[in-house]
Amino acid sequence: MRLSTAQVSLFRNIVDSGPVEVERDITCMLGKNESGKTTFLQALASLNPAYEGSFSLDLAADYPRWRTARDAREMDLSEVIPVWARFELDAEESEDLSEKLGLPLPQCGFLRVGRRYDGELLVELDVDEREVMATLVAGAAEVGLGDRAATRSKPQDLAALFKEELSKLPKDKKDEVKVLRDLMTTAETVSELSSSGLTGKALQSVVERLPRFFYFSEYSALAGRIDLTDLFTKAKRANAKLENHERTALSLLRLAGVDDGEFLDADFETRISELEAAANELSGEVFRYWSQNRDIRVSLVSDAAPIGTGKTQTIHRFLDLRLHDLRHQVTTNFERRSPGFRWFFSFVAAIS
Structure with a gap:
C-alpha cells in the first residue's frame, strides 16, 4: 500500500492545503519558515x-x-476530518479486500483514509467509477441488458435496474438469476462503500496493512547522557507518555540487543561485557550507512549517581554515549559531535 496523495485542512495554521501528491521514491517539501511544513507533516x-x-x-x-x-x-468539531490520505493498493491487497467483502471488486485501486478529531479512523473505497460502470455494463450485456445498462450513469442506478429485472425473471433461469444477483450485489456494495466507508473484516484488513507514519525531528535526537533507571521505570508504566527522545533511546537499546536488566546489573564484569557487546553492535549498524568518517566507534559507559537529597535520595544508573575517534585516539560525548552526525545516528537508532 503506497501513499499517493495527502490533504490537511482545519489543522493549526492550515485551513486547506489542497491535495499534495507524493512521489514514489522521495518527496521534498520546501517552504519559508512558519509556512506550515512541520504542521502538515x-x-x-x-x-x-x-x-x-x-x-x-x-x-x-x-x-x-x-x-x-x-x-x-x-x-460538531469533533467530527471534522483534518487529515486525509489516498493509498494505492497492489494486486495482492486488492484481492484480499475483495475476499473480505465477499465480492469481486472491479479494480478498486485506491483507498481514502481519514482521521477525525475524535480519533475515529475512516476508510473509503476510492473507485474509478468509469471502470466500475464499464465492468457492470459488460456483465449486463451477458444477459441482454447491455443497451439499457449503458444509459445509467451511477452504480446505484444500475443496481436498481438489476433488481427490477431480477424480479421479472422466472426462478428456473438459474444462470441468468445468478448473473443478475451478482451484478446487483456488486453495484450496491460499490455504491455503499463509496459513500459510507469500510466496516467489519474489510476495515480490519485495511487497518492491518495501513502504513504507519514515522515522524522524526531534532526533538527526537538522542542525549549524550541517559538516565536508564528513570527511562526503564517510565517505559514500564501503563499508558506511559514518552517524549520523542526517550522513544529514540529505547530504540537504541533495542538495536543494541539489550534489555533493561543488563545495563542495570550491579556486577561490574557483567555490565562491562554487555556495554562492549552493545557498543560493537551499534558501531556495525550505524557505520553501515555513515561513510564520512570510518574511524569512529561507539563507546558506552555506565555509572551510578545520586538523585535527590536526604531521605528522598536514590541511586540511578546512567548511560553515557561516547564516540571513539581511532584516528586521533580520543573519545568525546555524543553531544559534542556535529549536529548532522547526531541527527543521523539518532535516526538510524529510531527506525531500526
Whole structure:
C-alpha cells in the first residue's frame, strides 16, 4: 500500500492545503519558515502513527483558534476530518479486500483514509467509477441488458435496474438469476462503500496493512547522557507518555540487543561485557550507512549517581554515549559531535 496523495485542512495554521501528491521514491517539501511544513507533516503523522500515542489529534490545541467559536455553532468539531490520505493498493491487497467483502471488486485501486478529531479512523473505497460502470455494463450485456445498462450513469442506478429485472425473471433461469444477483450485489456494495466507508473484516484488513507514519525531528535526537533507571521505570508504566527522545533511546537499546536488566546489573564484569557487546553492535549498524568518517566507534559507559537529597535520595544508573575517534585516539560525548552526525545516528537508532 503506497501513499499517493495527502490533504490537511482545519489543522493549526492550515485551513486547506489542497491535495499534495507524493512521489514514489522521495518527496521534498520546501517552504519559508512558519509556512506550515512541520504542521502538515505532524497532521499526516497523526493518521496512523508508528508509536501508539506519539501523535494524536487534540481539538482544543489543533483546531484553528480564530475559527473555533464560529465553526462550533455550525457543526460538531469533533467530527471534522483534518487529515486525509489516498493509498494505492497492489494486486495482492486488492484481492484480499475483495475476499473480505465477499465480492469481486472491479479494480478498486485506491483507498481514502481519514482521521477525525475524535480519533475515529475512516476508510473509503476510492473507485474509478468509469471502470466500475464499464465492468457492470459488460456483465449486463451477458444477459441482454447491455443497451439499457449503458444509459445509467451511477452504480446505484444500475443496481436498481438489476433488481427490477431480477424480479421479472422466472426462478428456473438459474444462470441468468445468478448473473443478475451478482451484478446487483456488486453495484450496491460499490455504491455503499463509496459513500459510507469500510466496516467489519474489510476495515480490519485495511487497518492491518495501513502504513504507519514515522515522524522524526531534532526533538527526537538522542542525549549524550541517559538516565536508564528513570527511562526503564517510565517505559514500564501503563499508558506511559514518552517524549520523542526517550522513544529514540529505547530504540537504541533495542538495536543494541539489550534489555533493561543488563545495563542495570550491579556486577561490574557483567555490565562491562554487555556495554562492549552493545557498543560493537551499534558501531556495525550505524557505520553501515555513515561513510564520512570510518574511524569512529561507539563507546558506552555506565555509572551510578545520586538523585535527590536526604531521605528522598536514590541511586540511578546512567548511560553515557561516547564516540571513539581511532584516528586521533580520543573519545568525546555524543553531544559534542556535529549536529548532522547526531541527527543521523539518532535516526538510524529510531527506525531500526
